[in-house]
Amino acid sequence: MKTDPHTAKETAKRRTFAIISHPDAGKTTLTEKLLLFGGAIQQAGAVKSRKTERKATSDFLSIEQERGISVSSSVMKFNYKGFEINLLDTPGHKDFSEDTYRVLTAVDCAVMIIDSARGVEPQTRKLMEVCRMRNTPIITFINKLDREGMEPLDLFADIEEKLQIECTPITWPIGMGKRFRGVYHLDTKQLGLFSPGYSPRDGDGVVIDNLDDPILDRELGEQARELRDDVDLIQGAADPFDMDYYLKGSQTPVFFGSAINNFGVREMLDSFVQMAPPPGVRQTLTREVKPEEPGFSGFTFKIQANMDPAHRDRIAFFRICSGKFKRGMKVRHHRIGKDVIISNATIFMAQERSNVDEAFPGDIIGIHNHGTIKIGDTFTEKEELKFTGIPSFAPEHFRRVILKNPMKTKALQKGLTQLAEEGTIQVFRPRINNDYIMGAVGVLQFDVTMARLKAEYGVDAGSEPVDLSVARWITCDNEEMKKKFINQNAGSIAVDSEGWVAFLTTSEYQLGFAMEAWPDIQFHKTREYN
Numbered sequence: 465m466k467t468d469p470h471t472a473k474e475t476a477k478r479r480t481f482a483i484i485s486h487p488d489a490g491k492t493t494l495t496e497k498l499l500l501f502g503g504a505i506q507q508a509g510a511v512k513s514r515k516t517e518r519k520a521t522s523d524f525l526s527i528e529q530e531r532g533i534s535v536s537s538s539v540m541k542f543n544y545k546g547f548e549i550n551l552l553d554t555p556g557h558k559d560f561s562e563d564t565y566r567v568l569t570a571v572d573c574a575v576m577i578i579d580s581a582r583g584v585e586p587q588t589r590k591l592m593e594v595c596r597m598r599n600t601p602i603i604t605f606i607n608k609l610d611r612e613g614m615e616p617l618d619l620f621a622d623i624e625e626k627l628q629i630e631c632t633p634i635t636w637p638i639g640m641g642k643r644f645r646g647v648y649h650l651d652t653k654q655l656g657l658f659s660p661g662y663s664p665r666d667g668d669g670v671v672i673d674n675l676d677d678p679i680l681d682r683e684l685g686e687q688a689r690e691l692r693d694d695v696d697l698i699q700g701a702a703d704p705f706d707m708d709y710y711l712k713g714s715q716t717p718v719f720f721g722s723a724i725n726n727f728g729v730r731e732m733l734d735s736f737v738q739m740a741p742p743p744g745v746r747q748t749l750t751r752e753v754k755p756e757e758p759g760f761s762g763f764t765f766k767i768q769a770n771m772d773p774a775h776r777d778r779i780a781f782f783r784i785c786s787g788k789f790k791r792g793m794k795v796r797h798h799r800i801g802k803d804v805i806i807s808n809a810t811i812f813m814a815q816e817r818s819n820v821d822e823a824f825p826g827d828i829i830g831i832h833n834h835g836t837i838k839i840g841d842t843f844t845e846k847e848e849l850k851f852t853g854i855p856s857f858a859p860e861h862f863r864r865v866i867l868k869n870p871m872k873t874k875a876l877q878k879g880l881t882q883l884a885e886e887g888t889i890q891v892f893r894p895r896i897n898n899d900y901i902m903g904a905v906g907v908l909q910f911d912v913t914m915a916r917l918k919a920e921y922g923v924d925a926g927s928e929p930v931d932l933s934v935a936r937w938i939t940c941d942n943e944e945m946k947k948k949f950i951n952q953n954a955g956s957i958a959v960d961s962e963g964w965v966a967f968l969t970t971s972e973y974q975l976g977f978a979m980e981a982w983p984d985i986q987f988h989k990t991r992e993y994n
């Protein structure tokens with residue numbers, strides 16, 4: 465059965481994406497320009513640079529506590545040329561990359577920003593690996609053409625080699641740095657001419673019939689010839705755009721520009737709404753869910769606490785996968801097997817949030833949460849389903865919790881359990897003692913955990929280093945073998961907050977040793993939320 469025509473029409477208009485980049489490539493700047501085009505903000509500077517997050521823990525924590533900023537910018541909804549666009553923000557700091565990975569599970573495509581002088585950087589590489597897990601289509605924006613950078617074809621080679629994705633140019637830059645004159649759209653044959661601070665509107669840009677047009681010489685002088693030569697070269701050498709290939713995540717259309725100068729951004733956005741796929745099919749444990757199915761369904765990919773310091777509220781960010789959300793609707797919360805009425809869900813606009821009456825596949829709604837919703841939870845209207853593909857990553861840093869007041873053991877336990885459910889930290893209980901071992905992908909997560917334990921649970925706790933650096937979740941088809949492994953390695957076995965058994969050890973070397981000795985045991989670097 466298919467959904468009603470209104471829902472189908474609304475779904476077809478949705479484009480849900482995130483921007484992936486290495487810090488400083490220009491994510492904040494590009495976001496702001498996109499929101500300006502979408503009319504979601506009125507002036508530059510409205511999206512605060514969250515650079516301070518990256519500078520120091522104290523800055524980060526005070527910012528976290530101030531909140532407000534990240535509330536409005538977690539999901540930014542705007543409208544452009546009849547499309548409803550949901551831009552999901554990802555934390556800038558690498559220590560919160562786990563959060564970013566999970567946000568990427570909720571999008572249908574991504575825009576990758578590359579700094580033209582730096583090429584592919586480490587964080588981009590990691591994020592790309594995550595996109596690849598789901599074959600997320602990627603559109604590339606090469607930024608900072610107003611500065612001297614690498615040659616475009618060298619950038620292509622760098623992307624192709626490091627990210628294993630084929631590049632196909634949609635726009636082409638005319639010069640760079642001091643000689644940057646603009647971009648030429650290879651498809652529409654529009655020539656956008658650059659002047660710093662340029663604010664393009666629809667229809668701006670010179671349209672030329674062909675590259676021999678004398679307008680080109682008039683506007684570009686000697687650089688006209690360079691452009692002709694470049695276009696000649698790439699039309700012969702570059703792979704043509706192939707929609708199927710791109711939708712599979714094997715090819716990326718590339719745009720050039722300068723976000724800070726608002727240049728090349730409109731060209732990218734115009735193509736983005738055409739190229740970015742509408743909400744797609746999602747996998748559950750039992751079957752695929754299509755967005756056009758009438759029954760409402762979706763999953764939680766992020767939980768954010770303290771969005772409003774006055775009320776200790778928590779918001780579960782929920783991606784709608786099928787059907788229509790209506791305010792006050794009854795849905796089934798599958799993990800706990802209960803029906804709940806969602807009376808006050810929130811939709812996020814660029815600078816505010818408001819109550820939502822209805823929402824459609826591709827939309828992200830915020831559900832108020834009193835500690836019952838976990839990352840990965842599925843809600844549906846009727847059918848028993850469980851969406852898959854929301855990962856947890858093996859931590860790389862570990863610390864033992866030191867409780868200063870033993871009377872607070874219960875509060876500590878509750879706090880750690882809830883923070884683990886929100887994905888703030890991972891918590892392991894060793895088999896051989898009563899310790900709480902925290903595991904994190906980035907060390908800032910420890911500071912945030914300690915600060916939140918104190919502020920929200922009244923627990924004054926510290927932490928100390930432990931001699932651990934590797935964790936792997938273990939499974940085995942043979943229960944007896946698993947028991948034997950656990951017994952013989954009791955000192956290295958711990959159970960995480962969801963009951964998964966993990967092997968914790970001091971080094972990759974030790975892990976290799978265990979893997980060799982126990983070939984029937986599977987050691988997993990990621991696991992799914994229950």
Ligand code: G4P
Nearest residue numbers: 487488489490491492493513607608610611722723724725
């Ligand atoms: P991020 O969110 O990816 O970390 O990057 P952000 O947008 O904050 O940009 C990082 C720096 O790069 C900023 O400069 C920003 O102004 C600059 N930038 C962004 N786009 C362009 C561009 O097209 N050309 C040039 N030349 N620079 C660009 P900053 O000096 O570090 O910070 P700020 O003081 O300007 O905020």
